[in-house]
Amino acid sequence: MAGSRAPAVAGTFYPADAQELKRLIEECFVSSPLGPGATYVTASNLLGGVVPHAGYIYSGPCAAHLYAAVEKETQSVIVCGVNHGATGSRAALSGAESWETPLGKATVARELEDQLDAKVDFLRVDERAHREEHSIEVQVPFLQTILPQFSFVALLFGRLGASECAQLGRAVAEAYEAQVAAGKKTILLASSDLNHYLSPQETERLDAVALERVLALDPVGLLDTVEEHGISMCGVIPTAVLLFAARNLGAAKARLLKHCHSGDAAPMREVVGYASVAIEF
Numbered sequence: 420m421a422g423s424r425a426p427a428v429a430g431t432f433y434p435a436d437a438q439e440l441k442r443l444i445e446e447c448f449v450s451s452p453l454g455p456g457a458t459y460v461t462a463s464n465l466l467g468g469v470v471p472h473a474g475y476i477y478s479g480p481c482a483a484h485l486y487a488a489v490e491k492e493t494q495s496v497i498v499c500g501v502n503h504g505a506t507g508s509r510a511a512l513s514g515a516e517s518w519e520t521p522l523g524k525a526t527v528a529r530e531l532e533d534q535l536d537a538k539v540d541f542l543r544v545d546e547r548a549h550r551e552e553h554s555i556e557v558q559v560p561f562l563q564t565i566l567p568q569f570s571f572v573a574l575l576f577g578r579l580g581a582s583e584c585a586q587l588g589r590a591v592a593e594a595y596e597a598q599v600a601a602g603k604k605t606i607l608l609a610s611s612d613l614n615h616y617l618s619p620q621e622t623e624r625l626d627a628v629a630l631e632r633v634l635a636l637d638p639v640g641l642l643d644t645v646e647e648h649g650i651s652m653c654g655v656i657p658t659a660v661l662l663f664a665a666r667n668l669g670a671a672k673a674r675l676l677k678h679c680h681s682g683d684a685a686p687m688r689e690v691v692g693y694a695s696v697a698i699e700f
Contacts, residue, residue, distance in 0.1 A: 423524060424515035424546070428553040433475045433560060437521040444564050447479035448487060453679055454480035459487040464700045466670050467607030469633060469658055470561075471693035472500070472554040477681045478612065478693045484676035485608075485695035486561045495528060495598045495605040496562060496571040497591055499657035500554035507548030509577035510587065512536060514546030518556070518573070522563040528570035531594055535572065538590040541583065548575050554610040554654065576656040581642055584656060588638070588663020595668060609661035611654020613692030619682050625650045626678060626692040633696055634673045638662035665698045673698045 429435040434443055449457045468485045471478035502511065512532050517524040536542055549555070555573045562569060572594075579587070591607060598605040614625040629650050632641035638659040645655045652658070665673075674697045682690040 422516060424513060424518045424549060426520050426556060427551045428556055429521055431474070432553055432557050435521055440521050440560060441564070443475055443479065444560060447475060447483040451480035453677070453683055454483045455487040461490045462488040462697060462699060463490060465489060465606060466665055466668060466698045466700055467661065468698050469609045469611055469661065469694060469696040470558060471612050471695070472557045472610045472654070473612055473681065473691060473693065475557070477684045477691070481677045481679050481693040481695050482561060485697060486565050488676070488697055489565055489606060490604065491565065491567060492604050493566055493606055494569055494603040495531065496569055496608060497574065497594060497605070498555050498558055498571055498608045498610060499574045499576065499660050500552065500610040501654040501657055502548055502552055502575045502577040503554065503653065504551060505577050506551070508543035508545040509579060510539065510542045511545035511548035511575045512542060513549045513573040514544050518559055520560045520563060522560050525559050525563055526570040528572050531572050531598065534594055534597065535574070535590050538593065539587055542587070549573060558608060558610055576660065579656050581639055581659070584638060584642070584659040585663050587660045589667055591660060591664040592667035595664065607661055607664055609654060609657040611652060611658050613652050613694055615651040615653065615691050616689040618688065619680060619690050622680050622690050622692045626694065630675060630678065630694055630696070633658060633662065634675060636662055636665055636670060636673055636698070638666070661698070669700065670698050671700055
């Protein structure tokens with residue numbers, strides 16, 4: 420294992436200054452018209468969910484809806500992200516002992532990484548895949564803000580088939596169960612934006628088609644639907660892995676907390692869709 424992973428997108432996707440970052444995250448929760456507002460309640464039956472990963476000024480308030488539901492007692496987080504640059508292994512664990520952000524260091528759960536690595540033959544520890552990727556990194560300051568103490572596992576995925584997603588989902592579900600058996604409250608996250616760079620109307624239509632499968636807890640249907648309709652949902656693979664894990668764990672329902680797009684934050688003709696989805700027992 421290497422030492423600490425340095426932030427790749429501090430100063431671009433979110434502020435590099437700690438105080439500025441804290442202020443912006445607070446705005447995402449409390450004062451943004453797209454956020455959950457000052458009064459919100461956690462969900463004791465929360466298994467995890469889907470969160471967006473764009474720049475905080477665009478998708479941060481949407482992400483805050485899911486993070487507002489996470490109980491502060493959560494100690495362990497498994498985050499599934501998308502490898503936008505297709506660098507390194509197509510299924511990659513982080514090679515770092517911790518991840519740095521302007522808010523400090525977040526500890527990687529090495530024992531949990533080893534457990535996952537042993538269960539999936541195509542999963543690799545590959546720091547190269549994670550080095551410049553933002554989809555998991557942008558989740559870490561939110562976790563550092565809402566959780567007093569936690570460790571996490573970063574799983575980064577490139578192009579995978581449905582059977583490989585199912586295998587990963589089973590491994591993630593078993594890792595979740597092991598953490599819970601050890602007395603650690605755990606959540607599972609998939610990092611994904613929805614459709615990219617079409618009109619607001621077309622983005623909303625395509626987002627709704629993809630979200631219908633997410634809300635039905637249907638990973639195979641989601642993969643098929645995204646391909647059939649040409650939906651540019653970048654994190655469809657991590658979302659499918661999450662849904663396979665959720666089904667293995669007996670999740671009862673998925674609930675749409677917030678859906679919006681980048682044009683809701685700043686006027687633009689072509690937008691990117693975002694959603695926060697809670698998956699619950």
